[in-house]
Amino acid sequence: MKKIKYIALSLLTLGMVACENELVEDLRDRNNLDSEPLPELTAGSADFSNYVSIGASFTAGFTDSALFVASQENSFPNIMASKFANVGGGTFTQPLMNDNFGGLLLGGNPVISPVTGERLFEERLVFGGAGPVALQSVNPTAMSTTDFALNNPTGPFNNLGIPGAKSFHLLAPGYGNLANFPAAANPYAIRVTGNAPNASILELAIAQNPTFFTISEVGGNDVLGYALSGGDGTDPITDSATFDASLNALVAGLTANGAKGVIGNLPNITSLSHFTTVPHNPVPLDAATAGFLNSASAYGAYNAGVAQALAGLVQFGQITQEMADAELAKRTITFSAGEGNAVVIMDENLIDLTGLNPALVSMRQATSEDLIVLPASSFIGTEAVPGNPQTVNGVAIPLADKWVLTPEEQQEIADATAAYNATISSVASSNGLALVDLNSILEQASSTGIMFGDYNMNTDLVFGGLVSLDGVHLTARGYALMANSFLQAIDTTFGSNFEASGNLAEAGDFPTNYSPTLQ
Numbered sequence: 394m395k396k397i398k399y400i401a402l403s404l405l406t407l408g409m410v411a412c413e414n415e416l417v418e419d420l421r422d423r424n425n426l427d428s429e430p431l432p433e434l435t436a437g438s439a440d441f442s443n444y445v446s447i448g449a450s451f452t453a454g455f456t457d458s459a460l461f462v463a464s465q466e467n468s469f470p471n472i473m474a475s476k477f478a479n480v481g482g483g484t485f486t487q488p489l490m491n492d493n494f495g496g497l498l499l500g501g502n503p504v505i506s507p508v509t510g511e512r513l514f515e516e517r518l519v520f521g522g523a524g525p526v527a528l529q530s531v532n533p534t535a536m537s538t539t540d541f542a543l544n545n546p547t548g549p550f551n552n553l554g555i556p557g558a559k560s561f562h563l564l565a566p567g568y569g570n571l572a573n574f575p576a577a578a579n580p581y582a583i584r585v586t587g588n589a590p591n592a593s594i595l596e597l598a599i600a601q602n603p604t605f606f607t608i609s610e611v612g613g614n615d616v617l618g619y620a621l622s623g624g625d626g627t628d629p630i631t632d633s634a635t636f637d638a639s640l641n642a643l644v645a646g647l648t649a650n651g652a653k654g655v656i657g658n659l660p661n662i663t664s665l666s667h668f669t670t671v672p673h674n675p676v677p678l679d680a681a682t683a684g685f686l687n688s689a690s691a692y693g694a695y696n697a698g699v700a701q702a703l704a705g706l707v708q709f710g711q712i713t714q715e716m717a718d719a720e721l722a723k724r725t726i727t728f729s730a731g732e733g734n735a736v737v738i739m740d741e742n743l744i745d746l747t748g749l750n751p752a753l754v755s756m757r758q759a760t761s762e763d764l765i766v767l768p769a770s771s772f773i774g775t776e777a778v779p780g781n782p783q784t785v786n787g788v789a790i791p792l793a794d795k796w797v798l799t800p801e802e803q804q805e806i807a808d809a810t811a812a813y814n815a816t817i818s819s820v821a822s823s824n825g826l827a828l829v830d831l832n833s834i835l836e837q838a839s840s841t842g843i844m845f846g847d848y849n850m851n852t853d854l855v856f857g858g859l860v861s862l863d864g865v866h867l868t869a870r871g872y873a874l875m876a877n878s879f880l881q882a883i884d885t886t887f888g889s890n891f892e893a894s895g896n897l898a899e900a901g902d903f904p905t906n907y908s909p910t911l912q
Contacts, residue, residue: 438888444483446554447594459514561636563593615631663764829879847900850871859871
């Protein structure tokens with residue numbers, strides 16, 4: 394960025410305004426002579442005249458649990474396109490939503506999950522003073538007007554970021570066909586296919602004959618779905634072979650006509666605030682409740698049964714005494730009066746004792762190595778039977794698998810992410826693509842924070858500045874930081890000079906939250 398030395402002027406007389414202005418201009422001119430002028434922006438070997446972005450929610454600009462006009466305008470590809478425009482870049486068209494409420498309608502009605510009965514596409518989250526709350530809770534008139542059956546925009550679109558898309562979805566014919574919803578179509582894909590409903594997202598991109606492209610967070614949803622569901626098996630991790638084939642097909646298609654591009658690798662998503670905000674031990678108890686939970690009428694009987702069952706397995710040579718001791722230490726559940734009691738969770742990685750005693754289900758108290766997903770914060774402490782404190786969820790009733798990522802499940806995510814990133818690095822190298830190390834960026838942000846202008850950005854929920862209120866997607870300022878990382882990678886690989894010429898995004902130009910009054 395351009396650095397200017399500011400000189401404090403001490404005017405001895407008021408004099409004439411014209412003379413004063415001449416003095417100021419003279420001093421500015423002298424100062425500019427002392428400063429090294431910035432070089433003119435150049436594209437290097439890249440051609441940005443027809444830029445297309447392909448990816449998932451980060452590419453779309455998803456934030457605060459929704460997609461809306463303001464978030465799309467602050468998507469990282471749109472920020473990049475504004476810089477490309479300074480060096481021959483063309484128009485960058487996005488499939489803008491109808492409003493800033495977020496959420497989607499189908500035929501004038503909210504989309505309801507047939508499984509849970511809950512609304513699938515909620516309005517965005519806002520800051521409610523203590524934490525994230527639904528927009529309608531503070532602005533009851535907020536209601537989405539974006540209907541993916543009735544009022545989709547007209548393409549073609551340069552931004553083909555599809556929230557929720559996995560790697561193989563971007564290649565799937567009919568993924569944007571309304572007739573395939575909900576079984577095999579995505580509403581955000583439906584909004585971009587126009588009069589070619591069976592075209593894949595890749596085909597829509599290729600049809601525009603791009604000269605430059607970005608690929609981002611491809612593979613993110615391949616592990617994120619598993620993580621968001623607590624690794625309960627309802628949304629499995631995509632196998633590496635499928636991911637590898639999908640990524641290679643995407644790059645082959647986009648580079649077929651000589652287009653250059655940049656690709657980002659995948660961060661370790663369990664570092665995001667969706668998985669790090671809720672503590673493993675948030676339960677306060679009075680002495681009476683703690684005493685009841687420890688009694689033979691509650692977990693006391695469970696503890697004794699586990700000890701007895703494990704002793705039997707040792708006696709018959711099925712496990713060693715060392716294994717039994719370690720398992721008993723894991724599974725012994727105790728509470729105490731005061732703060733800091735750990736929640737009780739289900740854990741399929743424990744030794745299955747139900748064959749010996751059906752009451753000995755695989756449960757234990759959480760430790761600091763477990764990650765409790767953010768939605769559990771509104772579930773822990775509620776009563777399964779209203780008015781009955783002996784049915785408190787997370788205490789008297791263990792948290793189901795969907796609320797927790799155990800260390801074993803976290804390792805599955807880490808292994809898949811590492812495998813995907815190895816493929817991304819290899820594909821980038823063999824195809825001459827610029828590579829952005831988003832993994833390292835998030836690692837730094839989650840440990841020490843990362844400086845962006847005058848701001849130290851970290852992954853803390855609400856106040857960290859990087860991650861939006863849903864705990865997964867970025868803030869507008871976070872997307873600006875991401876855009877700069879892509880521009881810097883382009884500089885390195887293709888010889889452009891966005892950074893040296895002062896053509897990076899400025900942190901202060903982008904918010905970290907949106908007002909509830911935004912419409």
